[in-house]
Amino acid sequence: MINSISGDTDFIKVINNSTFTGFVHSTFNRTFNIKCFENGDLYTIACNRLDNGPNTLIVDIDNMKPMKIEANDRVRVEENLLYIGDQLTISIDKACKWESVLPTYPCNVEILKRNLMKMKDFINIHGVGGGMKKNVITLNLFETEVSNMLENRTLLLLNELLNDRISSALPHAVSLLGLGPGLTPSGDDFLTGLFTIFNMKNSPFYPYRSFCEDVLKKAKTLTNDISYMTLKKAAIGKVRESIISLLNALLIENDEDLNLSLNKLLNIGSSSGTDIALGIVFGMEANIRAGG
Template sequence: MERGSMELAGLRIHEGFHERLKKGGFKGRVHSVFQKAVNIMDEEEVLYTLLSAEMDEGPMALQVNAANLSALMIRPGDPVHGDADRLTLGPVRFTLRDVPVYELLQEEYVPSPFLSENLIRARAVLETRKEKEQSAYEVEMNRVLKKRVSSLKQAFLEENTDGILSASYSLVGLGPGLTPSGDDVLLGILTILNRKNHPYEQFRPLFEEIVDYARMQTNVLSYYGLRRAYDGFIRKDITDFASALLKKEKFQQELERILMIGHSSGQDITEGILMMLEIIETRKKECNNGN
């Protein structure tokens, strides 16, 4: 099918992508095309993303006025160039002038009287969803994942640095897909570790080593998900759920949103978030009991 030129409007852009385009001379290529996202690799092999209008705000991303990006005739390998006013991918130009810029901010960790009950509710929903797995492969993958997450949880409880590193390395690249299950769990963990004033702040620097390890041990899309997460840029639906766990209202609504991410990514990210917060709750109870 012949490809004709097309012009569409940008809707919102992440501050990091905006700052890069303001410098001008942005060049690269289309890396991959999906219905809700188009990934771009620039000349320095840094990943940026276009998101469909229905997606939530994401890191280093531009949300555009189109529902199905795979229908735009953009193809992997197409040249990309842009500046502060426009971004062109193959035959499609996106206008950026006066497009609103957003930040991806994370709230501080604040102890909450609602957390314990919300964790129990979220865990029950998550386990029910996992029981719906169909294939023998998915059942086995969930068993392996659960065992390795349990090892990581224990290492955190013991504040065992070597154990945290070893268990985290065992999760990198675990599972199939664009974002393997193990990587998604680690992203969920980073969602909590990136919040200031949580009890395990001192272990966050370990994850720079884990993210560096992931560069060669998982695929490029999953690596950049972890890289952005470590840098503090996490998509809005994920951070909104983490915040909702600490509050009385909107918990169920945000839980449903995060569970809708990908085929199983939402479940695995939720697993990581719940794990870290369960660790914090366990340690709080131990301290309250005088242990």
């Protein structure tokens, strides 16, 4: 048996209520995902090197591979213990509860403006190319074409949002779904960042956050299960701890905090962190321009 270090409040509540059954959906070195029979959602078990996130438990091991978890292993809960086939039992007794709570959009955006400039400079130097950020040297014509499509579609999306044409912006956002490289495609990661900003209270786009749900309605058949689940949570403002840390850092004058939080985010996946970060930049700048 291993202990959970921390976990999403809702996930822990489900386990405590002993109402969770499912099967292992997918496995990786640092995580595995469980498909829940009760609601169809994906839940993640992550090693201790990763950050908290929606529907996620962080457990006290540094690599999942020795656990020999396999796809389709049955999952159940008994007496507050999570059983993964016959291979693994997870206790939540010592788990710290974590909840995704976004900061409020600031009334004065001057600090935010300065930090966004620093953030863009940081991404230009340290961000991973090949997705929303163009590679200086492209390896093939397909990569170049995908990169151009991502750029053109985000520009069309921005134009509609800034002109308060939310319904016209919808097809441009939908056109990003499933587009680009990665387990979670670059277009999806970008939208995750954008959805996050839509859900910041007091932001100019907060009254239009149903836009995120409208995009999500189209996403089920346009991307994979893992990416869809991330978008589903981001559409209601539920995102990873590293994203929330960055948002908090953007609202204060502390370059060290900003750089540390940016570095953590950019290290997610291959280009996922960079793509999410650029979605955040896009959303923040759109809010600033919409707010006058």
